[in-house]
Amino acid sequence: MTVNVGIPRALLYYEYYPLWNAFFENLGAKVVLSEKTNKKIFDDGIKNTVDEACIPIKLFHGHVMNIKDEVDYLFIPRIKSIAKDEYICPKFCGLPEMIKHAIKDLPTIISTEINLFKSTKGIKKTVCEVGKYFSDDEKNILSAYERAYYKYRNDKKAMQNKRNTENNKKIMIMGHPYHLYDVYLNMNTLEKFEAKEVDVVTPEMIDIKTINEYAKKFEGNLYWTFARKLIGTTMYLVDRKNVDGIIYISTFGCGVDSVVGDLVEKYIRRKSNIPFMLLTLDEHSGEAGINTRIEAFMDMVKWRDKFENNIPAHG
Ligand code: SF4
The missing domain is CATH 3.40.50.11900 (Rossmann fold)
Structure with missing residues (x-):
């Protein structure tokens, strides 16, 4: 039976979707995306998030609500750092907890930590942790990631050549x-x-x-x-x-x-x-x-x- 993994169409979806999508599909999972942002998603996000959050974080909540009942897993990684010696906005780090506390009846959340602050080599361990939800074979997981990354890099280059x-x-x-x-x-x-x-x-x-x-x-x-x-x-x-x-x-x-x-x-x-x-x-x-x-x-x-x-x- 095909496993569905949900990706909210918000925040770093706009940067990494081609990579995540290809990775999960290479592992045999079906990726379910939330709809494009609309009034209902916006309103649901605002209603279900603490007032002081920024708009993109509120929108993320709305997108989670849009797909949570259709999927076996939700992919909400705990992102601390995506480049060596740099941090990302701290709101990405607390996102899995924010979602769990704000929204009821959620499927399993894949909240693996992404932290490349010390070395980008850490990505292999991270990829295996995410992939184990879909495959027991580490070689298969790493190969799925390498092929996905190759596609992602080519998509990026195509954008730069516009x-x-x-x-x-x-x-x-x-x-x-x-x-x-x-x-x-x-x-x-x-x-x-x-x-x-x-x-x-x-x-x-x-x-x-x-x-x-x-x-x-x-x-x-x-x-x-x-x-x-x-x-x-x-x-x-x-x-x-x-x-x-x-x-x-x-x-x-x-x-x-x-x-x-x-x-x-x-x-x-x-x-x-x-x-x-x-x-x-x-x-x-x-x-x-x-x-x-x-x-x-x-x-x-x-x-x-x-x-x-x-x-x-x-x-
Ligand atoms: S506070 Fe963080 S998550 Fe919100 S818009 Fe700014 S950088 Fe993005």
Whole structure:
């Protein structure tokens, strides 16, 4: 009988789904995804999470509720670190407990710890711990992971090779992947820009090695993985000056962005004249407000072309 494993379409689903999906399928399991974010998922998440949680964590709860009755297992790893010498936001670490305490009648949760802080070699042990729910054969588990990782890496490279139209304005839209790619949460911000014949680029389209090289030049210790990626991206953009504007999407209650968003904005304003806008979303954000800000931003970007000195609106 096929075993169903549920993956909530939230948080690091937007980064690792191709890897997790291929791994579980290689082990003979059927992956069940929650629906795309919708009003019910959003409302269920808000109702079932502590008030002080950030929006993406609330959304995660809503996605768990959406699939919990359809699956044998829920995959909610306890993620501490996904890169050597770096930590991830602490909310990922407590996620299995948050879910268990907030939501009743759950299936078995696979909450294996992912902690690559000391060495990325630890991934083998982690993979075997997850895989043992589906196979007794360690070789089979490791082979399933290697094939899945190969596919994941190729998918990533394909994204980096995406070419833009050279004549259009180019706008970088940056932020955590679940802010950028959950279209319900961000009210289709990326598509709204594309509809204005703008080429949208995201951090995922830049070679991660390049981002890391730039991040190393930052004065200060970047011990958060999200910070390294976003600050490295910013330094790359400011150095290359190959975008016409930068949008940073954040959500209300994000502790990481309260520091990183500020650092990014100050760095851009100090070192370049690239127009910058911070879009902070919360459960009350209205689409009309987002549309107005996008319109105004694009008007300003186009307006600058008319003036030789190309001075941004913020001075
Ligand atoms: S990084 Fe920010 S948005 Fe993401 S889980 Fe942590 S607090 Fe929430």
